[in-house]
Amino acid sequence: MKFDHVTKIYKETKAVDDVSFDICKGELFVLLGSSGSGKTTTLRLINRLIDPDEGTIYLNGNDTKDMNPVELRRRMGYVIQQIGLFPHMTVKENIGIIPKLERWKEEDISKRTNELLNLVALPPDYFRSRYPHQLSGGQQQRVGLARALAMDPPLLLMDEPFGALDPLLRMQLQNEFLSIKRKLEKTIVFVTHDIEEAFTLADRIGVMHNGKILQIGTPSELLFNPVNEIVSKIIGSENKFKAIKFLQAKDVMIPMDKKYLLQENMTCQEAVNIMISNKIELSIVKESNGDIKQVILSDLLKNEDMRRSINDFGRKLVIVPPDENLSSIITLLKSSNEKLAIVMNQNEIQGLVMIDSVLINLV
Amino acid sequence: MLDTIISVWATQQLTLRTIQHLSMFFIALSISIIIAIIAALLVYSNPRVGNIWFNILNVIETIPELALFIFLLPILGLGEPPTIAACVLYSILPIMRNTYTGLANVSNEYIEIAKAIGLTKNEILFKIRLPMALPLISGGIRVAVVYTMGIITLGGLIAAGGLGVPLQAGIHQYNIPAIIIASLWVGTLGVVFDAVAWIIENKLARRYNPW
Numbered sequence: 001m002k003f004d005h006v007t008k009i010y011k012e013t014k015a016v017d018d019v020s021f022d023i024c025k026g027e028l029f030v031l032l033g034s035s036g037s038g039k040t041t042t043l044r045l046i047n048r049l050i051d052p053d054e055g056t057i058y059l060n061g062n063d064t065k066d067m068n069p070v071e072l073r074r075r076m077g078y079v080i081q082q083i084g085l086f087p088h089m090t091v092k093e094n095i096g097i098i099p100k101l102e103r104w105k106e107e108d109i110s111k112r113t114n115e116l117l118n119l120v121a122l123p124p125d126y127f128r129s130r131y132p133h134q135l136s137g138g139q140q141q142r143v144g145l146a147r148a149l150a151m152d153p154p155l156l157l158m159d160e161p162f163g164a165l166d167p168l169l170r171m172q173l174q175n176e177f178l179s180i181k182r183k184l185e186k187t188i189v190f191v192t193h194d195i196e197e198a199f200t201l202a203d204r205i206g207v208m209h210n211g212k213i214l215q216i217g218t219p220s221e222l223l224f225n226p227v228n229e230i231v232s233k234i235i236g237s238e239n240k241f242k243a244i245k246f247l248q249a250k251d252v253m254i255p256m257d258k259k260y261l262l263q264e265n266m267t268c269q270e271a272v273n274i275m276i277s278n279k280i281e282l283s284i285v286k287e288s289n290g291d292i293k294q295v296i297l298s299d300l301l302k303n304e305d306m307r308r309s310i311n312d313f314g315r316k317l318v319i320v321p322p323d324e325n326l327s328s329i330i331t332l333l334k335s336s337n338e339k340l341a342i343v344m345n346q347n348e349i350q351g352l353v354m355i356d357s358v359l360i361n362l363v
Numbered sequence: 364m365l366d367t368i369i370s371v372w373a374t375q376q377l378t379l380r381t382i383q384h385l386s387m388f389f390i391a392l393s394i395s396i397i398i399a400i401i402a403a404l405l406v407y408s409n410p411r412v413g414n415i416w417f418n419i420l421n422v423i424e425t426i427p428e429l430a431l432f433i434f435l436l437p438i439l440g441l442g443e444p445p446t447i448a449a450c451v452l453y454s455i456l457p458i459m460r461n462t463y464t465g466l467a468n469v470s471n472e473y474i475e476i477a478k479a480i481g482l483t484k485n486e487i488l489f490k491i492r493l494p495m496a497l498p499l500i501s502g503g504i505r506v507a508v509v510y511t512m513g514i515i516t517l518g519g520l521i522a523a524g525g526l527g528v529p530l531q532a533g534i535h536q537y538n539i540p541a542i543i544i545a546s547l548w549v550g551t552l553g554v555v556f557d558a559v560a561w562i563i564e565n566k567l568a569r570r571y572n573p574w
C-alpha cells in the first residue's frame with residue numbers, strides 16, 4: 001500500500017497534511033501520535049470512508065479511487081475501540097454478517113465462525129449464540145477481531161482496538177494479537193496513541209503530529225535517531241535515556257544459559273549440530289588464554305571445510321562488568337556495531353545483554 | 364348477576380360482535396403497520412418528501428374522529444370500510460413517526476462500523492437501522508392499538524358492526540345492563556391488548572436495545 005502526497009482538509013484544519021508512505025506486505029505498521037494528530041483520518045482514507053482532497057492512495061499498485069468502496073471495504077478488516085458489535089445480533093451473526101451478505105452457505109458460515117472463535121480464544125459452543133451485552137469488554141474486542149477476519153482479508157485496519165481496556169487485559173490481548181498475527185501473516189495498519197503498545201507490536205512506526213508523518217522507522221531507529229525534538233518528545237526518548245543512565249548491566253542482563261557455551265576447538269560440524277538442536281544462532285567460546293569470543297552460526301555454515309576448528313571463527317565480543325551502566329553499554333555496542341554484550345565478573349560469565357530486547361522492555 | 368350477563372350476552376349477540384370487532388381491529392392494525400413502516404422507510408430514504416408527509420398526518424390526527432367519519436362517509440359509504448380507513452389514518456402517524464425516529468436515531472457508531480466493514484446503504488437500512496428501531500416501532504404500534512380500539516367502537520355509529528353496536532343499542536333503549544356489560548367488555552379487551560403490546564415492546568427493547 002502506498003500514500004502519495006495525500007491531504008485531507010476539514011474546513012480550516014489539515015487533518016492529514018501531504019502524507020506519503022509505503023506499507024509492505026505482511027508488515028505491522030503502527031501510526032503513533034497524540035489525539036487529534038490525524039491517525040484515524042489516515043486510516044479512514046485507506047478504506048474510503050473518506051476520500052482525499054489531494055494525492056493518491058494505491059493498493060497493490062492500483063488507485064483506490066477506481067475501486068468500488070463496498071468491495072474495497074470487504075477486502076479489509078476493520079476493528080475499532082468503541083462498542084462496534086451490533087447489539088441486536090448474536091456473536092455468530094455479527095461475525096457472519098458479511099459472509100451472509102456475500103451469500104455463503106449457512107454451513108460454511110458456521111464453520112468459519114467456529115474457526116474464528118477458536119482463533120480468538122472464545123469457545124464457540126459457549127459464545128456463538130450470545131449477544132454482545134452478555135460479553136465482557138475483552139470478549140467483545142475479540143469478537144470484533146474475529147468479525148474483521150471473517151472474509152480472510154489481506155489487510156487489517158485497527159483503530160485503537162485495545163484503548164478502552166484496563167492495562168492488564170490490554171497487555172494480554174496485545175500478546176494474543178501478536179500470536180494471531182504470526183499465524184495469519186496479514187498486513188496490518190494499527191493506530192494508537194500508546195507508545196508502549198506501538199513498541200510492543202510494531203514492525204515499523206509512523207509518528208504523526210498535526211496531520212504530518214514526521215518520521216517512519218523501527219522502534220530502535222526512532223529511539224536513537226529521532227529526526228527532531230517533537231519526535232523525541234513523542235517517543236519520550238529523554239525519559240528513556242534517563243532510565244538508560246541509571247540502569248546497570250546486571251539489571252537488564254539475561255542470566256547465562258549453558259546452551260550458549262561451546263567447548264573450544266570443536267569442529268564446525270559439531271558446533272553447527274549443537275546450535276541447530278539448541279535453536280540458537282550464536283554461541284560463546286571461552287578460549288584457554290582467557291579470551292571470550294562469539295561464534296555465529298551463519299559464519300560456520302558459509303565456510304567450506306566443516307572439519308576446521310571453531311576457534312578460527314571466533315569474533316571479538318563486547319564485554320562489560322555487572323555495574324556498567326546501560327548508556328555506556330549502548331555506546332560501546334553502537335561503536336562496534338554489535339547487538340550483544342557479555343556481562344563478566346572477574347573470570348565468570350554472568351549473563352547476556354541483548355540490546356534490542358532490553359529496549360523493547362524499557363518502553 | 365351471572366344470569367344478567369348471560370342474557371345480555373345472548374340478546375346483544377356479543378360473541379358475534381366481538382368477532383366482528385376483533386377482525387376489524389386486526390385488519391386495520393395490520394394495514395396501518397404495513398403502510399406506516401413502508402412510508403417511514405420511503406421518507407427516510409427521500410428526506411425531502413418527509414416533511415410534507417408528516418404535516419399531512421399531523422393535520423389528520425387533529426381532526427376529531429366523528430368529523431373524519433362524516434368526511435369519509437360520502438367516499439366510502441357506511442359500515443366497515445370507513446371505520447377501517449379512519450383507524451388506519453389515525454394509526455399511521457404514531458407508527459410512522461416512531462419508525463422514522465427509530466431509523467434516524469441509531470447511534471452513529473453503528474452506522475460507521477457497518478459502513479466500514481462493507482455494508483451498502485440499503486443493507487445498513489434493513490439490517491442495522493430497521494431492527495434497531497424495532498423497540499420504538501412497537502411503542503408506536505402500542506399507541507395505534509389504543510386508537511384503533513376506540514375508533515372501531517365508534518364505528519357502531521355508522522353501521523360497522525362490532526362492539527359499538529350493543530353500546531349504541533343500550534343507549535337508545537336505555538338498557539343499563541347492556542351498556543355496562545358491553546363497555547366493561549370493550550374496556551377489558553382494550554386493557555388486554557395494550558398489555559400484550561407493552562410486553563412485546565419490552566421484550567423487543569431488551570432484545571434490540573439492551574444498553
Ligand SMILES: Nc1ncnc2c1ncn2[C@@H]1O[C@H](COP(=O)(O)OP(=O)(O)O)[C@@H](O)[C@H]1O
Nearest residue numbers: 010013015033034035036037038039040041042
Ligand atoms: N469529520 C470531521 N470534521 C471536522 N474535523 C474533523 C473530522 N474528523 C477529524 N477532524 C479533525 O481532524 C483532526 C484529526 O483527527 P483524527 O484523525 O480523528 O485524529 P486522531 O485519530 O489522531 O485522534 C482533528 O483536529 C479533528 O478535529
Ligand SMILES: [Mg+2]
Nearest residue numbers: 036039040041
Ligand atoms: Mg482517533
